[in-house]
Amino acid sequence: MEVKGKVWRYGDNIDTDVIIPARYLNSFDPAELASHCMVDIDETFAQKVQPGDLMVGGKNFGCGSSREHAPIAIKASGVPVVIAASFARIFYRNGINIGLPLLEIGDAVEKINAGDVLQVDTTAGIIKNLTTGDTFKAHPLPGFVQDIARAGGLIHYIKEKGSL
Amino acid sequence: MGMNMTEKILARHAGIPSVEPGQLITCKLDMVLANDITAPPAIKEFEKVGRPVFDRTKIALVPDHFTPNKDMKTAALTKSVRDFAKQQRIVNYFEVGHDAGIEHVILPEKGLVGPGMLTIGADSHTCTYGAVNGFATGVGTTDLAVGMATGEAWFKVPAAIKVELTGRKPKNINGKDVILTLIGMIGVDGALYQSLEFAGDGVAELSMADRFTIANMAIEAGGKNGIFPFDAQTKAYVEGRVQAPYEPVAPDADAQYARTVTIDLAALTPVVAFPHLPGNTKRVADIGRIDIQQVVIGSCTNGRLEDLAIAAAILKGHKVHPDVRCIVIPGSQQVYLEALAAGYLKTFVEAGAAVSTPTCGPCMGGHMGILTAGERCVSTTNRNFRGRMGHVDSEVYLAGPHVAAASAILGRIAVPEEVE
Ligand code: SF4
Numbered sequence: 001m002e003v004k005g006k007v008w009r010y011g012d013n014i015d016t017d018v019i020i021p022a023r024y025l026n027s028f029d030p031a032e033l034a035s036h037c038m039v040d041i042d043e044t045f046a047q048k049v050q051p052g053d054l055m056v057g058g059k060n061f062g063c064g065s066s067r068e069h070a071p072i073a074i075k076a077s078g079v080p081v082v083i084a085a086s087f088a089r090i091f092y093r094n095g096i097n098i099g100l101p102l103l104e105i106g107d108a109v110e111k112i113n114a115g116d117v118l119q120v121d122t123t124a125g126i127i128k129n130l131t132t133g134d135t136f137k138a139h140p141l142p143g144f145v146q147d148i149a150r151a152g153g154l155i156h157y158i159k160e161k162g163s164l
Numbered sequence: 165m166g167m168n169m170t171e172k173i174l175a176r177h178a179g180i181p182s183v184e185p186g187q188l189i190t191c192k193l194d195m196v197l198a199n200d201i202t203a204p205p206a207i208k209e210f211e212k213v214g215r216p217v218f219d220r221t222k223i224a225l226v227p228d229h230f231t232p233n234k235d236m237k238t239a240a241l242t243k244s245v246r247d248f249a250k251q252q253r254i255v256n257y258f259e260v261g262h263d264a265g266i267e268h269v270i271l272p273e274k275g276l277v278g279p280g281m282l283t284i285g286a287d288s289h290t291c292t293y294g295a296v297n298g299f300a301t302g303v304g305t306t307d308l309a310v311g312m313a314t315g316e317a318w319f320k321v322p323a324a325i326k327v328e329l330t331g332r333k334p335k336n337i338n339g340k341d342v343i344l345t346l347i348g349m350i351g352v353d354g355a356l357y358q359s360l361e362f363a364g365d366g367v368a369e370l371s372m373a374d375r376f377t378i379a380n381m382a383i384e385a386g387g388k389n390g391i392f393p394f395d396a397q398t399k400a401y402v403e404g405r406v407q408a409p410y411e412p413v414a415p416d417a418d419a420q421y422a423r424t425v426t427i428d429l430a431a432l433t434p435v436v437a438f439p440h441l442p443g444n445t446k447r448v449a450d451i452g453r454i455d456i457q458q459v460v461i462g463s464c465t466n467g468r469l470e471d472l473a474i475a476a477a478i479l480k481g482h483k484v485h486p487d488v489r490c491i492v493i494p495g496s497q498q499v500y501l502e503a504l505a506a507g508y509l510k511t512f513v514e515a516g517a518a519v520s521t522p523t524c525g526p527c528m529g530g531h532m533g534i535l536t537a538g539e540r541c542v543s544t545t546n547r548n549f550r551g552r553m554g555h556v557d558s559e560v561y562l563a564g565p566h567v568a569a570a571s572a573i574l575g576r577i578a579v580p581e582e583v584e
Contacts, residue, residue, distance in 0.1 A: 013352060013353070013441060015547075015549045015550075017528070017529075017547070017550070017551060017552050018549065018550060018551070021529065021551055022528040022529045022530060022552075023529055023530075025201050025229075026230065026237035026238045026241065027237060028204060028205040028208075040550060040551045040556045041550070041556075059353055060352060060353035060356060060386060063352060063353070063386065064288065064547060064549060065287070065288045065302075065528070065547075066202065066285075066286055066287055066288040066290075066302040066303060066304050067201065067202065067304070068202070068205065068286075068304035068305040068306060069201075069205070071304075086353065086356060088353070088356065088386060089356065089357050089386065089388055090288055090302050090303060090304060090383075093303065093304065093307065094303075094304035094305075094306065094307075097304060097306035097307055098304075098306055142186075142188055142320065143188045144188060144318070145188065145318075145320075148318075153306065154306045154310055155209055155212050155213060155306060155309065155310070158213055158310055158313070158314065159212070159213065159214075163314055163316065164190040164310070164314060164316045164317070164318055
């Protein structure tokens with residue numbers, strides 16, 4: 001999948017309580033979750049995010065709780081891919097399982113700033129920063145995890161294949 | 165090549181002789197857990213798969229986060245879990261009151277998780293069950309849905325960090341000091357994609373309650389799981405409790421570890437993790453005066469009988485500071501009853517603490533003690549992220565029950581020795 005969008009830039013250790021605070025977990029409606037996404041550190045995000053915008057974070061993005069509400073809130077905000085230096089483990093697998101591509105690029109993430117426009121090939125993991133001219137390559141997804149991503153998430157994969 | 169404890173459990177459940185770090189495998193599950201927040205969306209995904217649960221005895225559903233339900237929306241969520249449990253005839257559904265409690269307190273307590281077993285839970289602190297020599301890890305709702313339908317999950321075999329515990333544990337130190345010290349050393353992403361394997365002579369110094377507290381917070385270092393070896397204490401804990409057949413694991417002599425971290429228990433002092441990360445660990449002796457308005461003693465980290473015993477011993481004959489609200493939450497009905505019989509609850513109420521029915525309560529900002537702007541809380545819970553217990557401008561300081569109780573009396577962060 002090829003996407004192009006403007007960057008919302010966040011720092012290290014963005015935790016799932018920040019992505020979607022627990023007080024909003026009395027619903028799992030994606031649109032409702034999206035309307036509160038990131039509020040505790042960035043009140044403008046939920047109001048101003050445009051479909052196709054990209055989210056970029058630092059180290060250990062998505063740390064904390066296992067709530068799948070977090071990647072769902074981001075995906076339902078219209079963000080097609082999240083790029084970070086590294087992802088917390090449960091968030092990473094949740095992203096794959098719900099069909100939200102997550103690209104890990106290590107310290108290279110420092111070269112992406114808020115408002116930059118990126119062109120991203122989510123399958124090949126190629127990120128072009130159209131604002132600065134830099135190009136980055138993300139670590140590829142391992143083995144059959146690629147098949148899960150290609151199927152559009154784990155549920156689709158299980159329905160297609162019948163088992164893991 | 166030898167295997168460590170995590171690798172042995174994963175290999176056994178994948179039905180293959182050996183595994184190595186980085187390998188992708190599919191494993192059979194012994195227990196699949198969800199709560200009132202994560203079960204409802206998982207049930208919706210489960211229904212898309214379109215088949216019955218793989219084994220109605222191997223699923224645990226625990227409404228504990230927003231219960232007793234705090235509002236109509238959460239009541240509806242819990243009802244959907246209750247209805248699903250009835251419809252699928254789930255054996256291990258734990259209704260509020262009855263014999264319920266916080267998921268990670270009751271699953272080990274009721275013997276639903278044991279040595280060598282593999283558990284996934286749609287809750288990040290599922291890693292708690294490493295204390296009884298099991299492999300247990302948190303997953304999201306989609307993994308949970310597929311786990312309930314197929315009895316399987318995919319894993320990437322993690323590399324392991326060996327945490328070598330040495331020395332004798334001083335009397336005023338408990339599991340919380342150990343794990344907060346470790347996270348302070350390696351950082352909140354120090355064990356990212358890795359397992360924490362505890363080893364060394366120091367393990368025998370730790371009670372089962374200490375081990376639950378430590379394994380519980382493996383995730384706070386980014387770990388996939390944390391696991392303790394099986395010893396005489398584990399045996400005494402699980403015997404007669406775990407009904408399913410179980411087979412403990414021990415690391416091979418030539419097991420592989422990515423690195424080793426050593427902690428000398430004898431050198432530990434009481435610590436506290438400053439806002440807003442569990443790795444902001446400082447010695448209480450070094451922090452100066454920090455006034456507080458609330459203390460929370462409870463949660464899946466420190467809501468066990470031993471934790472309440474530590475707090476009660478300090479609070480006995482004292483009063484909670486007039487400027488502090490002290491909230492005590494037993495982790496399960498059984499803990500509640502035992503604390504009642506031991507007189508701890510009386511001690512708490514006489515000291516001026518509020519004693520709650522078992523629930524997650526304020527731990528993740530649900531209810532029962534939410535903070536407003538500018539307030540500070542010393543809490544025996546496991547996370548102090550921004551806004552975790554309420555307002556984004558409130559602060560949570562993580563500590564063990566000893567520091568929490570002493571702080572409640574003095575109205576500032578303190579160690580028990582400071583209480584007259
Ligand atoms: S007590 Fe806190 S950390 Fe434990 S399960 Fe409940 S909300 Fe999660």
